[in-house]
Amino acid sequence: MATRHSRSAARIMMAPAVILLLGWMLVPLTMTLWFSFRKFLPLRGGDLGWAGFENYVRFVSSSSFWPSVQATLMIVGGVLVVTVILGVLLALLLDQPMWGQGMVRVLVIAPFFVMPTVSALVWKNMFMDPVNGVLAHLWKFFGATPVEWLSQASLQSIILIVSWQWLPFATLILLTAVQSLDREQLEAAEMDGAPSLKRFWFIILPHLSRAITVVILIQTIFLLSIFAEIFVTTQGSFGTKTLTYLIFQRVLESQNVGLGSAGGIYAIILANIVALFLMRIVGRSLDA
Amino acid sequence: MGRIVLDQVSKSFGDVEVIPPLELLIEDGEFAVFVGPSGCGKSTLLRLIAGLEDVTGGKIEIDGQEMTSVPPAKRGLAMVFQSYALYPHMSVRKNIAFPLRMAGLDKEEQQRRVAHAASVLNLSDYLERRPGQLSGGQRQRVAIGRAIVREPAAFLFDEPLSNLDAALRVGMRLEISELHERLGTTMIYVTHDQVEAMTMADKIVVLNAGNIEQVGSPLELYREPRNLFVAGFIGSPRMNLIEGKEAARHDAHAIGIRPEHIAVSGSEGNWSGVVGVSEHLGSDTFFHVHDTGVAETITVRADGEVGFRHGDRVYLAPRQDAIHRFDAKGLRI
Numbered sequence: 001m002a003t004r005h006s007r008s009a010a011r012i013m014m015a016p017a018v019i020l021l022l023g024w025m026l027v028p029l030t031m032t033l034w035f036s037f038r039k040f041l042p043l044r045g046g047d048l049g050w051a052g053f054e055n056y057v058r059f060v061s062s063s064s065f066w067p068s069v070q071a072t073l074m075i076v077g078g079v080l081v082v083t084v085i086l087g088v089l090l091a092l093l094l095d096q097p098m099w100g101q102g103m104v105r106v107l108v109i110a111p112f113f114v115m116p117t118v119s120a121l122v123w124k125n126m127f128m129d130p131v132n133g134v135l136a137h138l139w140k141f142f143g144a145t146p147v148e149w150l151s152q153a154s155l156q157s158i159i160l161i162v163s164w165q166w167l168p169f170a171t172l173i174l175l176t177a178v179q180s181l182d183r184e185q186l187e188a189a190e191m192d193g194a195p196s197l198k199r200f201w202f203i204i205l206p207h208l209s210r211a212i213t214v215v216i217l218i219q220t221i222f223l224l225s226i227f228a229e230i231f232v233t234t235q236g237s238f239g240t241k242t243l244t245y246l247i248f249q250r251v252l253e254s255q256n257v258g259l260g261s262a263g264g265i266y267a268i269i270l271a272n273i274v275a276l277f278l279m280r281i282v283g284r285s286l287d288a
Numbered sequence: 289m290g291r292i293v294l295d296q297v298s299k300s301f302g303d304v305e306v307i308p309p310l311e312l313l314i315e316d317g318e319f320a321v322f323v324g325p326s327g328c329g330k331s332t333l334l335r336l337i338a339g340l341e342d343v344t345g346g347k348i349e350i351d352g353q354e355m356t357s358v359p360p361a362k363r364g365l366a367m368v369f370q371s372y373a374l375y376p377h378m379s380v381r382k383n384i385a386f387p388l389r390m391a392g393l394d395k396e397e398q399q400r401r402v403a404h405a406a407s408v409l410n411l412s413d414y415l416e417r418r419p420g421q422l423s424g425g426q427r428q429r430v431a432i433g434r435a436i437v438r439e440p441a442a443f444l445f446d447e448p449l450s451n452l453d454a455a456l457r458v459g460m461r462l463e464i465s466e467l468h469e470r471l472g473t474t475m476i477y478v479t480h481d482q483v484e485a486m487t488m489a490d491k492i493v494v495l496n497a498g499n500i501e502q503v504g505s506p507l508e509l510y511r512e513p514r515n516l517f518v519a520g521f522i523g524s525p526r527m528n529l530i531e532g533k534e535a536a537r538h539d540a541h542a543i544g545i546r547p548e549h550i551a552v553s554g555s556e557g558n559w560s561g562v563v564g565v566s567e568h569l570g571s572d573t574f575f576h577v578h579d580t581g582v583a584e585t586i587t588v589r590a591d592g593e594v595g596f597r598h599g600d601r602v603y604l605a606p607r608q609d610a611i612h613r614f615d616a617k618g619l620r621i
């Protein structure tokens with residue numbers, strides 16, 4: 001697309017897609033904005049008119065607001081840390097030549113294809129159940145008292161479940177990055193006197209930085225809006241009420257669309273702040 | 289210091305024996321070149337010496353010390369790879385300093401040595417750049433810089449110039465030779481280009497299918513190739529190899545005569561033929577002569593000014609004292 005002519009042609013051809021995308025995004029966004037300034041209680045009189053900033057004030061001054069922001073950030077941060085660290089280790093492991101490599105790789109990817117609702121149910125009932133769960137049996141086998149995962153370590157449990165789902169994604173992306181590393185670089189480092197840990201630190205990790213950035217950015221987008229895992233397991237109790245879940249409660253449990261919409265706008269702002277931070281922190285490695 | 293002794297060293301990958309047991313001695317300060325056709329095991333042999341591959345059998349000694357199972361970093365050797373293998377996320381300065389940093393040298397000493405290497409290799413202006421921002425020749429020099437700062441017992445080069453264009457290759461060839469003169473360190477250099485081998489080496493090791501065919505100085509190999517393989521491999525263009533009646537006249541199974549040892553004229557000579565393709569290099573001209581009745585084609589060298597054309601009949605006079613004779617097994621008689 002070098003010439004002026006081909007550039008303008010390209011613009012015209014892209015226009016329908018851009019307009020469609022814009023509409024797709026703008027319509028719901030405008031509706032949310034609109035509702036956030038209305039007093040709208042579907043089961044208690046419907047649209048009751050202009051509300052000004054009341055919804056916004058009420059949403060933040062609610063006692064659940066700041067804890068929900070905190071829970072959201074904890075879950076996103078926790079899952080990112082777990083998936084990136086384990087993902088790097090798994091990718092390095094899967095890169096080693098071993099028997100049944102193809103099979104193992106398929107198995108590692110498998111969790112990604114399990115729906116969030118299903119995986120949360122499986123974890124809740126088959127692993128974390130304090131009476132019948134596999135973990136409870138394991139604890140009993142070693143003579144310990146089974147942990148009531150979802151109430152005693154609720155946040156960690158959710159992080160565990162979500163990490164399990166996202167680990168394959170991280171592993172897959174990081175594995176392709178590991179495989180693209182030039183073997184001669186590692187050999188050169190070996191000759192230069194770098195033992196394996198230093199080779200990892202000075203050669204492999206910098207090589208992976210771009211892939212790690214991609215993993216972090218993509219996962220953050222999806223993790224900010226996790227919902228099914230919380231709905232199925234703790235229903236937002238025990239400190240696992242994320243911003244998404246709080247909005248859900250406001251709209252569906254309290255039947256207050258206006259308040260929920262205001263929460264939605266806050267969620268957008270939070271997402272942008274997080275994105276900005278991430279871009280700042282990791283953006284540099286994308287330039288390189 | 290850098291005297292390298294290979295004693296019955298062999299290497300197999302699975303069932304495939306890539307290098308049958310071989311003996312080799314490389315003297316301290318020598319410039320040894322491994323040369324041979326593609327896939328003959330040059331890189332493998334170099335990697336065995338470097339320690340990047342484990343030997344299947346035999347012993348490797350460096351400076352009198354048994355090094356067979358010593359890890360690469362502890363052998364005191366530095367290697368320059370064909371792909372340069374620079375660390376792309378580090379600046380040139382950091383690349384060159386990397387081995388020093390790994391060895392735990394203090395910052396000042398690192399700076400001093402990097403600055404020295406950079407000035408030797410004309411890299412001082414590029415120290416803050418990333419490898420991605422350098423040309424092929426500059427990258428090559430960075431790779432060499434990274435090798436020389438370690439002050440190794442010997443340098444190992446694996447086809448370091450094969451990614452460069454022809455002009456640059458000639459330049460780098462000279463630079464590496466000069467570096468060898470200046471440092472006096474042992475160098476082992478792998479190439480499949482026999483011109484590089486001839487111009488740079490103190491000692492050429494000709495490899496074929498993992499076997500050492502001959503070891504010697506460039507001129508020894510040129511004057512007295514031990515067998516047909518070496519005869520055909522060393523020298524450019526290739527030696528003319530002739531079998532059959534003409535060879536029998538010299539009591540040999542095959543005879544060889546280099547293009548530069550055949551005089552070509554329009555009037556007199558033992559053989560006659562028709563000029564096919566001629567290659568004019570200015571200084572020299574190479575004629576490919578057909579229908580001589582001796583061999584399918586005979587290549588001859590003439591002065592740049594000699595002007596035979598396609599289809600001309602010419603007469604060839606081989607210099608009798610420059611004819612190499614080989615027996616049925618391909619060995620020199």
Ligand SMILES: Nc1ncnc2c1ncn2[C@@H]1O[C@H](COP(=O)(O)OP(=O)(O)OP(=O)(O)O)[C@@H](O)[C@H]1O
Nearest residue numbers: 301306324325326327328329330331332333479480
């Ligand atoms: N890791 C390996 N596993 C199995 N076979 C190998 C391995 N490395 C090399 N070989 C085989 O060993 C032989 C020698 O390979 P090597 O790389 O030493 O050749 P080379 O002389 O360096 O060739 P080139 O000039 O093309 O670089 C080849 O036939 C190759 O197929």
Ligand SMILES: [Mg+2]
Nearest residue numbers: 330331332447
């Ligand atoms: Mg090779």
